[in-house]
Amino acid sequence: MISASSETSNPAAGARRIGVMFDRGQRPEDLTSFAVELEAIGADGGPRVDDLWVVEDLSWAGSVSSATLALAATGRLRVGIGITPAPLRNAALLAMELATLARVFPGRLVAGVGHGASAWMAQVGAASPTKLALLEETITAVRGLLTGATTTVAGRTVHIDGVTLVHPPAVAPPVVAGVVRPRSLELSGRVADGTVMAEGQGPRAVEAALDTIAKGRAAAAEDGPAAHELIVFTHLHVDDDPARVATATAPVVEEYTQWLDVPARDVFLAAGEAPAAAGKIRSLWEAGADTVVLRPVGDDPLGQVRAALAELA
Numbered sequence: 001m002i003s004a005s006s007e008t009s010n011p012a013a014g015a016r017r018i019g020v021m022f023d024r025g026q027r028p029e030d031l032t033s034f035a036v037e038l039e040a041i042g043a044d045g046g047p048r049v050d051d052l053w054v055v056e057d058l059s060w061a062g063s064v065s066s067a068t069l070a071l072a073a074t075g076r077l078r079v080g081i082g083i084t085p086a087p088l089r090n091a092a093l094l095a096m097e098l099a100t101l102a103r104v105f106p107g108r109l110v111a112g113v114g115h116g117a118s119a120w121m122a123q124v125g126a127a128s129p130t131k132l133a134l135l136e137e138t139i140t141a142v143r144g145l146l147t148g149a150t151t152t153v154a155g156r157t158v159h160i161d162g163v164t165l166v167h168p169p170a171v172a173p174p175v176v177a178g179v180v181r182p183r184s185l186e187l188s189g190r191v192a193d194g195t196v197m198a199e200g201q202g203p204r205a206v207e208a209a210l211d212t213i214a215k216g217r218a219a220a221a222e223d224g225p226a227a228h229e230l231i232v233f234t235h236l237h238v239d240d241d242p243a244r245v246a247t248a249t250a251p252v253v254e255e256y257t258q259w260l261d262v263p264a265r266d267v268f269l270a271a272g273e274a275p276a277a278a279g280k281i282r283s284l285w286e287a288g289a290d291t292v293v294l295r296p297v298g299d300d301p302l303g304q305v306r307a308a309l310a311e312l313a
Contacts, residue, residue: 015290015291016285016290017050017051017290017291017292018047018049018050018051018281018291018292018293018294018309018312019049019050019051019052019053019078019080019231019291019292019293019294020038020049020051020052020053020293020294020295020296020301020302020305021052021053021054021055021082021233021293021294021295021296022034022035022052022053022054022055022066022070023055023295023296023301024055024057024060024061025060028061028066028069031054031066031069031070031073032069032070032072032073034052034302035052035069035070035073035074035077036073036074037302038052038074038077038302038305039052039074039075039076039077041302041305041306041309042309046309046310046313047309047310047312047313048309049077049305049309050077050078050291051077051078051079051080051110051291051293052070052074052077052078052079052080053079053080053081053082053233053293054066054067054070054079054080054081054082055082055083056081056083056084056085057117057120058117058120058123058124063081063082063083063084064081064084064097064098064101066081067079067080067081067101067109068101071101071104071105071108071109072105076108077108078107078108078109078110079105079108079109079110080109080110080111080112080196080231080293081109081110081111081112082112082178082196082231082233082293083112083113083114083116083178083196084111084112084113084114085113085114085115085116085117085120085121085126086113086114086115086116086128086134086135086138086139087115087116087121087126087127087128087134088116088121088124088126089113089138091137091138091141091142091145091153091158091160092141092145092160092163094111094113094138094142095141095142095145095146095165096145096165098111098142098146098173098175099145099146099165099167099168099169100167101173102146102169102171102172102173103167103168103169103170106169106170106171107171109173110173110174110176110194110229110231111142111173111174111175111176112175112176112177112178112196113135113138113139113142113175113176113177113178113192114135114177114178114179114196115131115134115135115179115184128157130156130157132183132184132187133155133156133157134156134157134158135177135179135184135187136155136187136190136191137153137155137156137157137158138157138158139175139177139191139192140153140158140191141153141158141160142175143172143175143191143192143193143225145160145163145164145165145168146165146168146169146172146173146175147168147172148164148165148168149164150162150163150164151163151164174193174194174229175192175193176188176192176193176194176195176196176229176231177191177192177194177195177196178195178196178198179195179196180197180198180260182212185209185212185213185216186212186213186215186216186219187216188213188216189212189213189214189215189216189217189219189220189224189228190216190217190219190220190224191216191220191224191225192225192228193225193227193228193229194227194228194229194230194231194290195209195213195228195229195230195231196231196232196233197209197230197231197232197233197289198233198259198260199233199234199235199252199256199268199295200234200235200252200256200259200260200262200267200268200269201232201234201260201268202266202268202280202283202284202287203268203283203284203286203287204287205268206230206232206284206287206288206289207287207288209230210230210287210288213228213230229290229291230288230289230290230291231289231290231291231292231293232284232289232291232292232293233293233295234268234269234270234280234281234284234292234293234294234295235249235252235269235270235271235294235295235296235297236269236270236271236277236281236294236295236296236297236304236305236308237249237269237270237271237272237277237296237297237298237304238271238272238273238274238277238304238307238308239271239272239273239298240273242272245271245272248297248298249269249271249297252267252269252297253267253269268280270294270308271297274307274308274310274311275311277307277308277311278308278311278312281294281308281312282312294308
């Protein structure tokens with residue numbers, strides 16, 4: 001059980017926002033310049049990017065340190081963490097880290113938490129036999145602590161006894177769940193401020209996810225979060241040559257065919273000429289996504305983002 005209030009700031013829910021991922025393959029020392037250049041897009045009056053998202057995959061970079069670099073380098077962008085694996089994070093320590101960022105950069109952080117890839121968690125001895133319980137209890141504990149409330153969680157996996165943050169943020173940042181399967185989507189609707197959907201999933205998957213999330217929100221009734229933002233990641237590749245598009249995106253299609261367990265034809269990409277890529281992005285908004293986060297594939301990632309934004313304008 002938990003005893004805590006749950007006020008958070010989630011102004012993006014219901015909006016049409018655009019974000020860009022700093023891909024895990026890029027060097028951490030390039031993040032600051034990437035963030036500065038991303039924030040400068042649209043400074044001349046053109047369309048602007050709303051979010052920069054960082055990731056935390058095993059053997060790549062830490063998400064909290066990456067988010068800190070991005071926030072410190074910019075003044076307007078919202079920075080999203082997508083995602084911290086619950087098995088790797090003590091809930092109280094994660095809340096402390098997030099509270100520090102939310103205090104120093106108010107209104108500019110959104111924190112994603114998820115199960116973590118099972119194979120990666122096993123590699124570091126963090127695999128959990130109670131994945132759903134661990135995620136729910138972690139999100140509930142972190143959200144409670146970020147409000148500044150004295151928080152107690154006596155769960156199957158998370159145990160916090162009367163902890164209160166000394167320096168909570170004035171307004172807690174949204175804590176969102178990065179999940180895929182139906183039971184996890186329902187959990188997200190019940191306890192999180194939003195849901196992050198992984199790459200490769202198109203409008204039909206968005207609509208189905210919203211239906212499942214709604215069941216969780218209905219079950220939570222008045223005790224659940226007040227708003228729920230749907231954030232959808234999607235690969236972006238802008239090129240006028242269909243052959244080059246196919247070559248560049250083939251590894252992505254192969255990876256997500258296996259990871260999502262779907263046929264290759266069902267792996268969703270915002271790829272092709274700029275108008276076609278922009279149309280794919282719009283289709284995610286029209287299906288119900290609040291925020292679409294672009295993960296550019298190939299060379300000149302920000303050039304591809306600019307091309308897609310020009311069409312979206």
